[in-house]
Amino acid sequence: MRSADSGLGQLVWFKRDLRIHDHAPLTEAARRGPVLGLYVYEPSVVRSSEFDFCHLQFINESLAELSANLSARGGRLVIAHGEIVPVLERLRSLCQFNAIWSHEETGNDVTYRRDLAIGEWCRSHGIAWHELPQTGVVRRLRSRDGWSRIWARRMADAPLPAPATISSWDAPAGRNDSWRQHLAGLDVGILDAGALGVAGVSKPEAWHGGEANARKVLASFLDHRGVNYQREMSSPVTAFDSCSRLSPYLAWGNISMRAVHNAARDRVAELREQQAFGMPVDRRWFMSIRAFEARLRWHCHFMQKLESEPAIEFHNMMRSLDGLREAEFDESRFSAWCAGETGFPMVDASMRALHRGGWINFRMRAMLVSFAAWHLWLHWRRPAVFLARHFIDFEPGIHFSQFQMQSGTTGINALRIYSPAKQVLDHDPSGVFIRKYVPELAGIPDEFLAEPHLMPAATQKESGCVIGKDYPAPLVDHKTAWKAARERVSAFRKSAGPALKDEKKAVLARHGSRKKTGKSG
Ligand SMILES: Cc1cc2nc3c(=O)[nH]c(=O)nc-3n(C[C@H](O)[C@H](O)[C@H](O)COP(=O)(O)OP(=O)(O)OC[C@H]3O[C@@H](n4cnc5c(N)ncnc54)[C@H](O)[C@@H]3O)c2cc1C
Numbered sequence: 200m201r202s203a204d205s206g207l208g209q210l211v212w213f214k215r216d217l218r219i220h221d222h223a224p225l226t227e228a229a230r231r232g233p234v235l236g237l238y239v240y241e242p243s244v245v246r247s248s249e250f251d252f253c254h255l256q257f258i259n260e261s262l263a264e265l266s267a268n269l270s271a272r273g274g275r276l277v278i279a280h281g282e283i284v285p286v287l288e289r290l291r292s293l294c295q296f297n298a299i300w301s302h303e304e305t306g307n308d309v310t311y312r313r314d315l316a317i318g319e320w321c322r323s324h325g326i327a328w329h330e331l332p333q334t335g336v337v338r339r340l341r342s343r344d345g346w347s348r349i350w351a352r353r354m355a356d357a358p359l360p361a362p363a364t365i366s367s368w369d370a371p372a373g374r375n376d377s378w379r380q381h382l383a384g385l386d387v388g389i390l391d392a393g394a395l396g397v398a399g400v401s402k403p404e405a406w407h408g409g410e411a412n413a414r415k416v417l418a419s420f421l422d423h424r425g426v427n428y429q430r431e432m433s434s435p436v437t438a439f440d441s442c443s444r445l446s447p448y449l450a451w452g453n454i455s456m457r458a459v460h461n462a463a464r465d466r467v468a469e470l471r472e473q474q475a476f477g478m479p480v481d482r483r484w485f486m487s488i489r490a491f492e493a494r495l496r497w498h499c500h501f502m503q504k505l506e507s508e509p510a511i512e513f514h515n516m517m518r519s520l521d522g523l524r525e526a527e528f529d530e531s532r533f534s535a536w537c538a539g540e541t542g543f544p545m546v547d548a549s550m551r552a553l554h555r556g557g558w559i560n561f562r563m564r565a566m567l568v569s570f571a572a573w574h575l576w577l578h579w580r581r582p583a584v585f586l587a588r589h590f591i592d593f594e595p596g597i598h599f600s601q602f603q604m605q606s607g608t609t610g611i612n613a614l615r616i617y618s619p620a621k622q623v624l625d626h627d628p629s630g631v632f633i634r635k636y637v638p639e640l641a642g643i644p645d646e647f648l649a650e651p652h653l654m655p656a657a658t659q660k661e662s663g664c665v666i667g668k669d670y671p672a673p674l675v676d677h678k679t680a681w682k683a684a685r686e687r688v689s690a691f692r693k694s695a696g697p698a699l700k701d702e703k704k705a706v707l708a709r710h711g712s713r714k715k716t717g718k719s720g
Pocket residue numbers: 432442443444445446447449450491494495496497498499501559560561562564565568590592593594595597598599601602605
């Protein structure tokens with residue numbers, strides 16, 4: 200780092216890294232001189248179509264804790280409202296600072312353009328902007344070969360401790376009262392959705408943000424919840440407990456990927472030690488933690504796709520598949536899917552669970568998207584924006600890549616069309632999850648949970664669930680829709696001809712996993 204930074208004001212810009220532990224920009228800045236922490240509610244971000252009340256709530260909970268943690272160390276967090284460049288201009292008119300420290304962000308188009316504008320502003324004002332990685336995502340990656348090694352290297356080091364003390368710009372020495380008043384004018388504090396014009400409603404079952412919560416969730420997963428992770432992750436009956444549910448904490452940076460990875464590794468070492476001392480150890484832990492570690496790598500593997508090709512936020516990863524679904528979009532099907540009113544119990548329960556808590560397990564996410572793409576023949580873009588708002592853990596790089604994978608537009612992954620009825624039989628045969636989120640079905644016999652429309656009229660009446668009145672008839676016929684989707688996609692592929700094969704090689708080279716057995720795509 201440039202030695203010219205030393206001793207002068209250092210600005211630490213917090214974004215999706217709302218923590219003080221293992222925060223390299225904060226650590227580096229604090230080593231060099233007085234620090235001011237900055238978080239900005241940017242209208243272009245908080246009013247974007249992917250941002251929701253649930254994200255703001257999680258962020259605000261995280262900000263309250265971050266601010267307290269910085270203050271406890273002598274630092275200060277200023278929370279501003281406005282586009283970032285004017286905010287920086289204002290700050291600079293109050294005080295000269297010569298360095299901005301932040302983490303690299305693999306965001307959406309809005310944050311990408313914002314970053315370009317900041318880069319330009321920093322260059323024109325002679326301010327150094329130090330962006331440091333916080334995951335395994337590699338900026339300006341030349342080749343996917345060797346990516347896993349870089350990931351492993353980054354995860355190998357121990358996480359950084361939080362700085363013990365932070366010397367603040369706001370400290371009395373050298374600062375007069377008028378400077379502090381101006382700074383206070385910029386600091387709007389924590390703002391609610393009304394003040395920011397953020398749409399959406401509160402999710403009563405949402406988990407809460409913050410570093411302390413992230414650590415608690417991680418500890419409970421590695422201590423007891425995760426023992427059956429590998430077996431129980433696919434069922435929505437067990438996944439709420441058996442999956443780590445760390446995704447929102449990783450998405451908003453309440454905990455670093457490296458800290459999670461290190462904790463998993465330490466837990467395996469602890470179990471091995473217990474084994475070595477002849478203590479009883481549940482062997483399921485080893486399989487479960489191995490499966491968990493693989494997913495931590497997938498997190499960055501999928502984000503890398505958006506980092507390497509930002510256009511996949513909007514365009515098919517395989518351009519030869521452009522035109523597959525673009526020409527039609529059935530609004531009424533889309534509305535029914537969004538509301539959890541499709542007449543397919545597992546689809547509806549999963550969607551309604553998202554409305555209430557903002558989290559659902561991987562298998563149910565994949566099924567929701569598969570259903571939208573194949574059964575309802577909806578182009579992935581609008582469903583992706585809709586679910587971005589409903590996933591508290593919305594992470595653009597994972598989200599758009601996964602959406603394309605489940606919708607069959609990457610060209611490099613096997614097509615997978617889930618049967619929603621089979622998901623009921625496999626993962627919720629007695630309706631524990633379904634009955635909770637679709638109370639209309641609470642009283643129906645188990646044997647009709649997968650396909651309630653097959654209930655005889657008398658059973659419908661007896662169970663208080665008349666199809667078409669209390670609960671919708673299925674929006675489409677599964678077998679017909681499944682067959683039609685397969686035929687359409689294979690006809691389209693045929694018509695695309697050899698271009699498809701050629702492009703597949705290029706997509707694989709750019710985005711494909713190099714692991715022969717990896718299922719991550
Ligand atoms: C259509 C679709 C959209 C998705 N959108 C998001 C999103 O916006 N944000 C998000 O964090 N995850 C997303 N996922 C991936 C995955 O479903 C979630 O990460 C996972 O369900 C979160 O629960 P968990 O924290 O308990 O995960 P665990 O199973 O405990 O895994 C630990 C961590 O590994 C990562 N991870 C797990 N599974 C995957 C995966 N398949 N791909 C990439 N990373 C993974 C996550 O960071 C997760 O927190 C999406 C999946 C699908 C099918």
